[in-house]
Amino acid sequence: MITCFGALKERILKDGKCLEGGILKVDGFINHQIDPDLLEQMSVEFIRRFADVKFNKILTIEASGIAPAVMLGFLLHLPVVFAKKKKPSTMDNMLTTTVYSFTKNRTYDVCCSRNFLCRGDKVLFIDDFLANGNAAKGIIDLVQQAGAELAGMGFLIEKSFQHGGDYLRSQGIKVESLAVIDSLDNCRISFADDSIAC
């Protein structure tokens, strides 16, 4: 069952902006300006949803994933690793993968040091958006290369009409998204679960 998280849904309806081409702007509270109190509420909700899963590390990808990952790591006292979109000249012992971005119509490399993503690690991946799932697939590749285990994937907002979530769930991955949007057609925000309780 898809359920969404009331506090975030309300905030999306209040401050989110829908642009042409299936774009949802949440730059007032998630990915340019951040509301740390909402961030805490969202992290608490992730803790509830992943309560039955064991993990020892939070993994994310720069830049917009860092804030939710750090808040969750703080509440759980777990280290947070952020994969980088550019290879730092000083990174050694590196894992890399290539991700295709539909939005930007180009590929980019994502990399992570083996020093911090290790065999035996059980990682929970956190990011702001799940759309077509290409970044998530890149993360799965990095986790596999490292010999680590993916405990689950948590997203603040899933655009279910872009079907990345379908793919990840079909792979048996536990995926939790705090707000699931099933259409942005005609610049109207439609949530997958429109029940009042949501």
Place this chain on the structure above:
Amino acid sequence: MITCFGALKERILKDGKCLEGGILKVDGFINHQIDPDLLEQMSVEFIRRFADVKFNKILTIEASGIAPAVMLGFLLHLPVVFAKKKKPSTMDNMLTTTVYSFTKNRTYDVCCSRNFLCRGDKVLFIDDFLANGNAAKGIIDLVQQAGAELAGMGFLIEKSFQHGGDYLRSQGIKVESLAVIDSLDNCRISFADDSIAC
């Protein structure tokens, strides 16, 4: 008086790595893997050091500034804005400035929406490193363009031998750095304040 923050200094000595060319690697606890508990301690220290300053917003720059800025914003219940190094296609009402990176020997644009950096805002800027101060100068430019006020600038680590801090302090800006390194010569980490109390 330059003072440094004991918990961070100890961690730098334990897990920091000094590379050729004045580079200090802190990717095990600050800018690739993050230790959220240390992050909290550092934010508490910023709160102490900026206790006499009024501000209503935390400003930082992606990507490594996000974690310390979010933690500080969370503890103070203040919004956090991160300036971006690439112009998002959906950003409107934008402020931009150009920053020259000595490390990478190239310029890059830094941008921020006027919607979130506004006339009348009093902002505390937070970042992981202060070296030659070029990114900080770009931020000062953005703050001035917005008609906002810079309440202070806080850095986790200052490399005082690269003199960005001298410039910022000469402009009358309150600058606080939690660890001040005055030399990385011969791949040895030397702190500006080597007293036992530090």
